[in-house]
Amino acid sequence: MSTKEYALFEVTPEIEQFAKICEEKNAIDKDLYGKYEVKRGLRDLNGKGVLAGLTNISDVCATKVVDGKEVPCAGNLYYRGYNIKDLVRGFLDADHYGFEEITYLLLFGDLPSEQELATFHQTLAERRTLPPTFVRDVIMKAPSRDMMNSLSRSILSLYSYDAKADDTSIPNVLRQCLNLISQFPMMMVYGYHAYNYRMGDDLFIYAPSPELSTAENILMMLREDRKYTKLEARILDMALVLHMDHGGGNNSTFTTHVVTSSGTDTYSTIAAAMASLKGPKHGGANIKVTQMFEDMKEKLHDWEDRDEVRDYLLKLLNKEAFDRKGLIYGMGHAIYSVSDPRADIFKDFVKKLAKEKGYEKEYALYEMVEHMAPEVIAEKRKIYKGVNANVDFYSGLVYSMLGIPSALYTPIFAAARIVGWSAHRLEELINVDKIIRPAYKPLAPYRDYVRMEDR
Structure with missing residues (x-):
């Protein structure tokens, strides 16, 4: 790498100086946020969010009304009206994995019958595949030390393989979402192995099994010996269910609504949500x-x-x-x-x-x-x-x-939350045909242009 190329990845003295100017000229008096009643973070001092939309998908409840006043209470999370505690208890008592069942619930609004669940499980299993040479041409090339960035690149690359990538009709978007939900664990695990291979480790790429649940496939593909215990798979499955959705206002899901409202494609939308989730204040x-x-x-x-x-x-x-x-x-x-x-x-x-x-x-x-x-x-x-x-x-x-490497902590969160993102993208497309555009109050005074020689 030449000296010039290397400088691209260094903060030079010139950049340091420009940064000081940038900080100085972009600073806003914090008191002005109060003066103009700006809800920073789109939340008030009590953490209550600004109402920006409606949703049937999930509800986050943290208060109750006592004597006409809203007071804090033990938190509850509802998926399509069902308490998350009841849902988890339900599939644990029934001794089956919950990811596929709760994915069906979030996407289609009702808990599936035994036959509906079997059909849906088969649908997801059939879509656990990647385009020919995708692993070699996309995942194995320039693997990133950050799996969220690697996954975002893989998701965006899938656009090139989809002849109907820009079709935002509901059947087509649902097809794309089901594909991504099914493919995500593969891209996640393969991306991790590809980077380790580049760092000198052995490379092993295992195809997912159609008979296994999503959680089981993740553990099987991740481990060289393909072995896992039932308890390990049950706990990972439960973790996926708990992370699937959390109301429409969390940062990555709101990002999904915002980007969807622009009319863009599914791959760009999910990549944008991934960028949001990566942040240490959110999924990181x-x-x-x-x-x-x-x-x-x-x-x-x-x-x-x-x-x-x-x-x-x-x-x-x-x-x-x-x-x-x-x-x-x-x-x-x-x-x-x-x-x-x-x-x-x-x-x-x-x-x-x-x-x-x-x-x-x-x-x-x-x-x-x-x-x-x-x-x-x-x-x-x-x-x-x-x-x-x-x-x-x-x-x-x-x-x-569970022996899961820290590099995959946030990607596992994303492997679950992609279900919620998909449900919210579909909900936005079905119900709202208006681009999201909140207001920002300008503070800079108007100025007359000054010619170069007079500056």
């Missing part, structure tokens, strides 16, 4: 939680010493520990203020899995931080609503115990 949060705990375990002398754990949490908030961002990752949620139902469901299984895998000490540390963090945060900052553990708090630990 579970990696941050895991990294935070690794740093914590390294710094603590005694994981069971409450005072030492408390001191570390204070250092996090004071920007003196880990990434110095002032955050305790996995704590707090934009909507839930008492509890995140997904975290509640996860926690029961985390404890069982920790016992089986010999992770009791790690689980005890997580549980201590979960109980202690809200108190520490309340002491240091003004809180407008409660702080509780969110689903990302425990999901990283679950994936770690």
Whole structure:
């Protein structure tokens, strides 16, 4: 690589200077947001979002009305009107995998009959294939160390193989969505193996099995020996179900609505949602939680010493520990203020899995931080609503115990959330024919043009 080419990937002194100018000229007085009643993040101080649309797909409930007043309550998540706790309990009691059943529910609005589920399972299985030479020509070429970027490129590349890529009729979009839901685990696992191969590891690419569930196929394709336990597959399956959807206003799903409203194709829409989910404030949060705990375990002398754990949490908030961002990752949620139902469901299984895998000490540390963090945060900052553990708090630990590499934590989130994105894209196309365009208030004063020689 030449010196000139290398400079493209370095922040040069000139770029540093331009950046200072950029920061100075783009800074906006924070008081003006209050003056003009701007809802930063499209949320008020209590975290309630600005109403931007209607949806039948899912509902996030964190409050109830008591004596005419809205007060916080234990959180609930509903898929098509069904409580997520009931859905999970239902497929666990019936001893079958939930991903395919709940995918059917989110896409088509009702729980499937036994025959409908069998037909749908077969439909997904038949679509677990990639175009000829796709693995060689797309996935194996220039593999990325970041699997979300690799997946986004693969999704966009599928556009070139689809003769009806720009057809936004409902049957065609549904076809594309079912294809992507089925193909996503393959692109995810193959992309991971391709990068490791480039780094010197052995390469193994296994075709998915039509008899296996989505969760089973992920574990089978990921592991060189293709082996997994029933408990491992059940827990991964449950994780996929818990991450499938979370209302229309979460960042990546809102991105899906915004991009769909422009009239663009399915591949561009899902790639845009992927870009949103990658962010550490959204789907990338579970990696941050895991990294935070690794740093914590390294710094603590005694994981069971409450005072030492408390001191570390204070250092996090004071920007003196880990990434110095002032955050305790996995704590707090934009909507839930008492509890995140997904975290509640996860926690029961985390404890069982920790016992089986010999992770009791790690689980005890997580549980201590979960109980202690809200108190520490309340002491240091003004809180407008409660702080509780969110689903990302425990999901990283679950994936770690399952032996899933951290590079795939967010992609697994995406493998589930692509179902919700698909349902919301279809809902937007069916119900709204208007491009989303919110308002921004301009603050810059009008100025007369100044000729070069007079500047």
